[in-house]
Amino acid sequence: MIQALAFYLFAFVVVLSGAMTIASRNPVHSVMWLILAFFNAAGLMILVGAEFIAMLLVIVYVGAVAVLFLFVVMMLDIDFAEMRAGVARYFGIGLALAVALAAEVMIAIGAWSTGPIQLARRAAPIDARVPNIQAIGNLLYTRYLFVFEAAGLVLLVAMIGAIVLTHRQRGGVKAQNISRQNARRPQDATRNTRPVVGQGVEL
Missing domain, CATH: 1.20.5 (Single alpha-helices involved in coiled-coils or other helix-helix interfaces)
Structure with missing residues (x-):
């Protein structure tokens, strides 16, 4: 009973956060919803016994990819109004591709059928206790x-x-040369003991 409730809870939050990832106008909020979807998908993987996939979702996708997206969105100065205009321009093409993809998925689901699991014919039979x-x-x-x-x-x-x-090595950039500074002789150094206010230094 508890596992069934946990499954429905995780599944509902995954669907909700996925929809909010698409529907959110703020890109930062979209990334946060995406992170929530990854966490709940990891919970679903734990329920079915795939702990390795759950750890991959949390460590790789949440810890690296989603955080990278978040920092890129927050650090770059992106004109989101221009991006929305570009999205509206290609809305028809995107809608046609979405309909074609949905039709392919429905055809694949309709043609798919299940049968009894043949444990003896698997490439690598695994003990259930492992x-x-x-x-x-x-x-x-x-x-x-x-x-x-x-x-x-x-x-x-x-x-x-x-x-x-x-x-790449860029020219005209001021940088320190540590080896050259350490090899400099004291008599080659420039000293300015009494600088005059308002005047420069002649080398």
């Missing part, structure tokens, strides 16, 4: 170890590429 996270960890670090390491290598290359592309 926790969800332990089972995923065993698969990642045994059967899919090289694929897992390759995915990490791809992310590392993407991060290094982004740093190389965005890090």
Whole structure:
């Protein structure tokens, strides 16, 4: 009974927060509603026994993506009136795409059918006593170890590429040269013991 009530509560809040994410006029409020939707979706994942997916939703989506969106929206000076004008311009195309997507989903639901679960035919039968996270960890670090390491290598290359592309040397920017300052001799330094008010310094 308690699990059923928790399921309906989480599902209702997910649907409500998703609708408010779209309907909110303030982008900051939209991001906050999106964070609430992620938290409640994580609650639904915990109810069905997928603790790993719940942790991914909280750590990755809420802790990184949603917070990044929030800081980008708050820090950038975006003209939202101009953005709304652009949205109104392409409203017809967006509506047509939404109708086509809804039709595809309805066709897929109508053609979908369920059957008995064949536990013996699964690729990797898992003991019911093994926790969800332990089972995923065993698969990642045994059967899919090289694929897992390759995915990490791809992310590392993407991060290094982004740093190389965005890090540029700009001319005319004042910056300190620590090695040059440490190698300077005392007799090469400039001293101004009695400055005159209103006059500059001649080097």
